[in-house]
Amino acid sequence: MSDEPTMDGDDPSSSRSSRSPARSWRRRRPGFTLGDLEVKAGRSAIGEVPIPRLVTGTPVSLPLRVVHGRHDGPTMLVSSAIHGDELGGVEIVRRVTESLVPADLHGTVILVPIVNVHGFLTGDRYLPDRRDLNRSFPGSATGSLASRIAHVFMDQLVTRCDVGIDLHTGSDHRTNLPQIRAELDDPTTHDLATAFGAPVLLQAKLRDGSLRAAGLAAGVTMLLYEGGEALRFDEPAITAGVDGIRRVAHHLDMTPDAEPPPLPRDDQGRPRTPILSRRSAWVRARRSGVTSMAADLGDRVDKGDLLAVVHDSLGHRLSRARAPFDGVVIGRRQHPLVHQGDAVVHVAQIEPPTSHAEPDAEPDAAHDAESDDRPDGRADHPDDRSVAPDPASTNDPTSPTDPSPTQIQDPR
Numbered sequence: 001m002s003d004e005p006t007m008d009g010d011d012p013s014s015s016r017s018s019r020s021p022a023r024s025w026r027r028r029r030p031g032f033t034l035g036d037l038e039v040k041a042g043r044s045a046i047g048e049v050p051i052p053r054l055v056t057g058t059p060v061s062l063p064l065r066v067v068h069g070r071h072d073g074p075t076m077l078v079s080s081a082i083h084g085d086e087l088g089g090v091e092i093v094r095r096v097t098e099s100l101v102p103a104d105l106h107g108t109v110i111l112v113p114i115v116n117v118h119g120f121l122t123g124d125r126y127l128p129d130r131r132d133l134n135r136s137f138p139g140s141a142t143g144s145l146a147s148r149i150a151h152v153f154m155d156q157l158v159t160r161c162d163v164g165i166d167l168h169t170g171s172d173h174r175t176n177l178p179q180i181r182a183e184l185d186d187p188t189t190h191d192l193a194t195a196f197g198a199p200v201l202l203q204a205k206l207r208d209g210s211l212r213a214a215g216l217a218a219g220v221t222m223l224l225y226e227g228g229e230a231l232r233f234d235e236p237a238i239t240a241g242v243d244g245i246r247r248v249a250h251h252l253d254m255t256p257d258a259e260p261p262p263l264p265r266d267d268q269g270r271p272r273t274p275i276l277s278r279r280s281a282w283v284r285a286r287r288s289g290v291t292s293m294a295a296d297l298g299d300r301v302d303k304g305d306l307l308a309v310v311h312d313s314l315g316h317r318l319s320r321a322r323a324p325f326d327g328v329v330i331g332r333r334q335h336p337l338v339h340q341g342d343a344v345v346h347v348a349q350i351e352p353p354t355s356h357a358e359p360d361a362e363p364d365a366a367h368d369a370e371s372d373d374r375p376d377g378r379a380d381h382p383d384d385r386s387v388a389p390d391p392a393s394t395n396d397p398t399s400p401t402d403p404s405p406t407q408i409q410d411p412r
């Protein structure tokens with residue numbers, strides 16, 4: 001662990017300090033202690049939290065940075081790569097770190113760029129025990145590898161925070177429009193989610209074992225940010241994530257900036273306000289083949305609009321994907337080859353201004369927009385269920401029960 005030189009906490013150029021001369025005689029803010037790391041107020045330091053070793057005996061730890069503000073304020077956790085192949089958050093953390101000035105900061109920011117270190121080393125979403133770390137919270141000191149790491153993370157970091165922002169990307173060759181998934185019925189969460197300023201706010205049910213659920217149970221206001229794709233840096237998603245975190249910090253009065261980063265503008269030059277959605281669905285391929293996409297991230301679609309076409313390798317059209325409802329495209333497959341049942345396009349419903357749709361009005365068709373954006377589920381973990389229940393997805397394409405509104409329409 002090393003204490004890095006930073007701006008002096010008594011720097012008179014600090015804008016809040018200059019507005020509050022009385023602060024000069026007040027007691028200095030106590031330091032932040034984590035294990036043998038102590039960070040003085042107005043300082044930034046890096047540290048690490050030990051976790052189980054590699055099979056080689058090599059020690060492993062969670063790398064982290066603590067930016068301990070000169071002034072009192074809330075404690076915010078920013079974490080990423082809880083899925084080891086989701087790299088976008090690592091870059092978001094780096095840029096957020098650059099933007100923080102400890103001498104001006106009110107409160108403390110704990111940044112953990114790589115939570116799933118084992119998976120990160122191999123570009124793997126999961127841990128070596130094939131468990132999903134984001135289904136292993138709050139964890140246990142005597143449980144599985146995933147459970148032990150979750151326990152350390154919860155016990156030493158999450159429970160010390162007021163606010164948590166967990167950064168994710170799409171998985172398995174899928175990419176996501178920048179979006180916040182959160183418990184929007186909670187007013188505090190709703191306020192922070194709105195302050196983040198992502199293009200879409202998605203009401204997301206809590207899932208057992210997720211960091212978001214465990215954090216909320218521990219009294220931490222949690223936001224989950226999704227944007228971009230695994231194993232790639234997606235510049236718009238990274239920029240949206242950095243600006244969003246800075247807007248949340250500004251909303252919490254942690255930073256002295258007069259204004260937060262401005263919201264992106266729409267075609268008319270007006271600040272673009274987030275779209276609120278309480279329901280979403282992955283449209284799945286009804287035939288195996290080669291996909292031509294007709295919709296891109298952020299596109300507004302009406303019910304029935306064409307999203308994608310599946311051909312065979314000789315050019316015969318096999319099926320078409322259409323929008324199940326009026327909405328916005330928040331996720332799409334990047335890999336052109338699909339098997340029957342593969343998730344192709346993710347549409348979030350836009351609620352008509354006059355209606356107040358219930359979030360569980362059509363639970364079979366609604367995508368459970370939980371934290372990891374895996375519409376396909378995994379057979380090797382019974383507790384890792386599909387997040388996109390799609391009752392007709394395994395039906396024979398010619399079944400009289402078809403078509404489901406979330407299915408690719410088959411002309412044959």
Ligand SMILES: [Zn+2]
Nearest residue numbers: 083168169372
């Ligand atoms: Zn993830």
